[in-house]
Amino acid sequence: xxxxxxxxxxxxxxxxxxxxxxxxxxxxxAFQGVLNTLEPxxxxxxxxxxxxxxxxxxxxxxxxxxxxxxxxxxSWEVLSPTxxxxxxxxxxxxxxxxxxxxxxxVFSANRVRSKGSDLTNYLNADVKVTKxxxxxxxxxxxxxxxILNYQWEFWYILDKEWTEEHDAxxxxxxSDTSPNYAALHANGTGPYKVVSHEAGVKxxxxxxxxxxxxxxxxxxxxxxxxxxxxxxxxxxxxxxEMDLVYPIPVQDIPRxxxxxxxxxxxxxxxxxxxxxxxxxxxxxxxxxxxxxxxxKDVRVRKAFYQAIDENAIVKKVMRGLATxxxxxISPFLYDRAxxxxxxxxxxxxxxxxxxxxxxxxxxxxxxxxxxxRYVNDEAICQxxxxxxxxxxxxxxxxxxxxxxxxxxxxxxxxYDTSFYLLGWTPSSFxxxxxxxxxxxxxxxxxxxxxxxxxxxxxxxxxxxxxxxLVENDKTKRDEMIYExxxxxxxxxxxxxxxxxxxxxxxxxxxxxxxxxxNVLSFRYVDVKE
Amino acid sequence: MLAFIxxxxxxxxxxxxxVALIAFTLFRFVGDPVNQMVxxxxxxxxxxxxxxxxxxxxxxxxxxxxxxxNAARFDFGRSYQFKQPVSDLIGSRLPATFExxxxxxxxxxxxxxxxxxxxxxxxxxxxxxxxxxxxxxxxSLPTFFIGILLIFVFSVTLQWLPSFGRGEVVDLGVxxxxxxxxxxxxxxxxPAITLGLFQMTLIMRLVRSEMLEVIRADYIKFxxxxxxxxxxxxxxxxxxxxxxxxxTITGLQLGSIIAFAIITETVFQWPGMxxxxxxxxxxxxxxxxxxxxxxxxxxxxxxxxxxDILYFVVDPRLRVERAVQS
Numbered sequence: 001x002x003x004x005x006x007x008x009x010x011x012x013x014x015x016x017x018x019x020x021x022x023x024x025x026x027x028x029x030a031f032q033g034v035l036n037t038l039e040p041x042x043x044x045x046x047x048x049x050x051x052x053x054x055x056x057x058x059x060x061x062x063x064x065x066x067x068x069x070x071x072x073x074x075s076w077e078v079l080s081p082t083x084x085x086x087x088x089x090x091x092x093x094x095x096x097x098x099x100x101x102x103x104x105x106v107f108s109a110n111r112v113r114s115k116g117s118d119l120t121n122y123l124n125a126d127v128k129v130t131k132x133x134x135x136x137x138x139x140x141x142x143x144x145x146x147i148l149n150y151q152w153e154f155w156y157i158l159d160k161e162w163t164e165e166h167d168a169x170x171x172x173x174x175s176d177t178s179p180n181y182a183a184l185h186a187n188g189t190g191p192y193k194v195v196s197h198e199a200g201v202k203x204x205x206x207x208x209x210x211x212x213x214x215x216x217x218x219x220x221x222x223x224x225x226x227x228x229x230x231x232x233x234x235x236x237x238x239x240x241e242m243d244l245v246y247p248i249p250v251q252d253i254p255r256x257x258x259x260x261x262x263x264x265x266x267x268x269x270x271x272x273x274x275x276x277x278x279x280x281x282x283x284x285x286x287x288x289x290x291x292x293x294x295x296k297d298v299r300v301r302k303a304f305y306q307a308i309d310e311n312a313i314v315k316k317v318m319r320g321l322a323t324x325x326x327x328x329i330s331p332f333l334y335d336r337a338x339x340x341x342x343x344x345x346x347x348x349x350x351x352x353x354x355x356x357x358x359x360x361x362x363x364x365x366x367x368x369x370x371x372x373r374y375v376n377d378e379a380i381c382q383x384x385x386x387x388x389x390x391x392x393x394x395x396x397x398x399x400x401x402x403x404x405x406x407x408x409x410x411x412x413x414x415y416d417t418s419f420y421l422l423g424w425t426p427s428s429f430x431x432x433x434x435x436x437x438x439x440x441x442x443x444x445x446x447x448x449x450x451x452x453x454x455x456x457x458x459x460x461x462x463x464x465x466x467x468x469l470v471e472n473d474k475t476k477r478d479e480m481i482y483e484x485x486x487x488x489x490x491x492x493x494x495x496x497x498x499x500x501x502x503x504x505x506x507x508x509x510x511x512x513x514x515x516x517x518n519v520l521s522f523r524y525v526d527v528k529e
Numbered sequence: 530m531l532a533f534i535x536x537x538x539x540x541x542x543x544x545x546x547x548v549a550l551i552a553f554t555l556f557r558f559v560g561d562p563v564n565q566m567v568x569x570x571x572x573x574x575x576x577x578x579x580x581x582x583x584x585x586x587x588x589x590x591x592x593x594x595x596x597x598x599n600a601a602r603f604d605f606g607r608s609y610q611f612k613q614p615v616s617d618l619i620g621s622r623l624p625a626t627f628e629x630x631x632x633x634x635x636x637x638x639x640x641x642x643x644x645x646x647x648x649x650x651x652x653x654x655x656x657x658x659x660x661x662x663x664x665x666x667x668x669s670l671p672t673f674f675i676g677i678l679l680i681f682v683f684s685v686t687l688q689w690l691p692s693f694g695r696g697e698v699v700d701l702g703v704x705x706x707x708x709x710x711x712x713x714x715x716x717x718x719x720p721a722i723t724l725g726l727f728q729m730t731l732i733m734r735l736v737r738s739e740m741l742e743v744i745r746a747d748y749i750k751f752x753x754x755x756x757x758x759x760x761x762x763x764x765x766x767x768x769x770x771x772x773x774x775x776x777t778i779t780g781l782q783l784g785s786i787i788a789f790a791i792i793t794e795t796v797f798q799w800p801g802m803x804x805x806x807x808x809x810x811x812x813x814x815x816x817x818x819x820x821x822x823x824x825x826x827x828x829x830x831x832x833x834x835x836x837d838i839l840y841f842v843v844d845p846r847l848r849v850e851r852a853v854q855s
Binding site for chain 1: 559560561562563564565566567568569570571572573574575576577580610611612613618621677680681684685688691692693694795796797798800804805807808811812813
């Protein structure tokens with residue numbers, strides 16, 4: 001009994017102590033998803049990597065406008081088209097006090113490409129990484145790559161000694177049988193340290209007083225809680241328990257704005273929402289047209305495009321929180337995006353095109369759609385279904401949760417779809433990723449462009465994609481990107497719908513910066529008195 | 530008695546096996562876990578490799594046998610999402626769910642019984658009609674709606690109670706509790722009411738109808754005739770006799786409170802097993818789903834076993850029957 005009382009007293013004391021530093025500036029926020037793991041190479045997903053970016057750092061970092069700045073690398077030079085030299089920052093310490101140096105970079109380069117890493121594409125397997133001296137590292141490539149370091153904000157550098165000491169050299173993966181230390185603990189060089197991490201419940205961060213750089217914001221302590229339910233998340237903001245919640249449903253934006261003490265922060269996101277069509281099979285899997293594939297006819301594809309009133313979808317379904325898109329990439333990521341225009345909404349022209357292609361009465365087609373992946377995804381599909389019905393296309397909509405949807409329409413499901421809605425954000429912030437992932441030829445197993453679910457193939461676009469990868473001259477490169485996108489647009493290979501918008505609910509007590517890739521950086525969190 | 534318990538235990542094992550089998554058959558229709566485990570740039574070849582290494586390509590009977598063999602050693606594998614042993618995850622979430630269920634059950638009993646007695650005794654009073662109306666709402670409104678309604682009134686509008694989470698938690702070593710801190714106590718009020726409202730209604734209506742029945746019985750009339758005060762007649766003689774079915778129902782309902790905490794936990798972001806399970810369903814985290822379903826089946830089996838044993842102890846007729854049979 002006495003022991004139990006002692007434990008109880010100790011517990012209460014601990015709870016009181018934990019609550020004590022109330023004067024410190026605390027920032028509390030909630031996101032709809034869970035921070036599954038602290039292992040920085042386990043999942044190539046923006047929320048996980050973006051959150052870990054407050055704790056870990058890469059050789060470069062991107063500011064609130066996504067501009068590249070030196071981070072752990074002080075500077076870099078391209079010695080030859082295939083050889084890059086990075087000069088590392090001196091005097092940087094990891095949270096455990098260890099020094100950062102070239103060994104850590106070489107070690108991290110091996111680890112990120114090791115088995116179990118989900119970030120293997122951040123650094124090609126044939127790149128040779130060598131230590132020149134303690135603060136200089138060379139990267140030797142097999143071919144030129146002008147965007148080598150574009151993704152490296154999320155390739156975090158780990159401390160070699162710490163990782164080895166805790167037996168975490170191999171990347172955590174679910175197939176491992178032993179628990180991995182790095183999944184539950186973090187040791188970076190970043191401006192914040194992880195104080196405690198309870199996966200799916202709460203993660204607490206604290207300012208790193210020994211951070212090498214300057215931080216704009218002033219939060220001393222940051223608490224993250226996942227809140228899955230939209231209504232609960234918004235309520236937590238309105239009741240003042242949370243300083244920031246994201247995303248908020250588009251229909252709640254007026255409510256958050258109208259509430260005293262909170263505001264909705266909206267902005268464009270890098271994600272493009274589009275429709276794809278099976279252009280590979282000789283007969284569609286889900287259609288009443290037998291013996292041929294109507295989507296192989298560019299007139300049918302264009303008829304679909306012009307039958308959909310995208311402006312109305314943006315206005316009604318997205319409540320204005322989206323921008324109609326003429327291109328498969330965000331205009332922020334491609335300088336010449338303005339030269340592309342959408343085909344106008346024109347149901348008459350659409351009907352004429354269908355009649356010309358031999359379908360005056362339209363036809364039936366099955367459509368696949370996720371229900372929990374993109375903003376109002378199911379509602380968009382329903383709107384598309386309604387618009388297509390007006391020109392005689394009868395769409396049989398199959399809307400499913402993402403776990404089932406992706407299992408069906410991706411390579412693992414044998415690209416089991418005729419017509420689908422998908423969203424894409426190029427992880428390298430560059431057009432090459434879009435071309436390479438969505439617009440090149442592929443075979444039935446998905447070798448080639450794995451997410452070209454429609455399976456269309458244009459040798460010309462493939463050629464351009466290969467050249468774009470190694471072209472160092474920006475003007476020439478942009479010209480080739482233009483050509484490739486124009487080809488796809490002229491042939492209506494995809495029907496781009498819109499750039500989805502971001503919606504955060506923010507308390508007036510704080511100032512934050514909203515990055516277009518939906519990353520919340522603690523560096524910009526300013527807690528007012 | 531011992532033979533009875535052993536027989537029951539053997540039946541329990543069969544029940545657990547059946548639950549596991551049904552669960553495994555269902556997992557095939559939940560979706561593909563691999564796409565939820567990797568980022569968009571992971572190639573189909575890498576995805577296929579991961580699927581193979583997780584053993585997802587094996588036939589269902591093989592996967593099932595492997596699961597049973599491991600589960601028999603209390604090894605439920607590692608979560609696909611969290612990369613942590615499932616037993617650790619469930620162990621850390623268990624206290625939250627059990628505390629919530631316990632407080633809900635307590636609420637249901639402490640409020641439901643007096644309301645039942647009152648409405649049974651005063652059938653025509655206005656207050657009785659009010660109670661009955663409230664209980665009708667409790668039975669007909671879905672849990673998530675009640676939860677969101679409470680959040681809207683008490684968190685957003687009045688700002689009295691927290692809208693999510695468990696508040697400050699005290700770690701007692703093997704158990705974490707929110708019942709020792711003010712914020713923890715405040716946090717449990719709304720989830721407990723949401724979860725317990727249906728049970729409260731059930732108990733109230735049960736007590737009421739039993740009370741109506743008992744109050745007409747001869748021994749109550751005799752008690753009145755003896756000139757005993759109303760208080761003693763109502764509470765010592767009448768209520769005591771209504772409680773037998775109430776105890777049975779409460780015991781059985783405790784299992785469903787734990788199992789149905791899923792929705793309440795999701796609405797209030799209560800960090801318990803139900804929330805863990807629902808997130809696992811969304812991400813096709815099969816090890817968590819399997820372990821959770823087994824645990825819930827186990828809870829039901831144990832409660833049933835206890836109820837069976839209690840019957841055996843309480844009801845002499847059961848014993849006599851068995852004695853005659855053997």
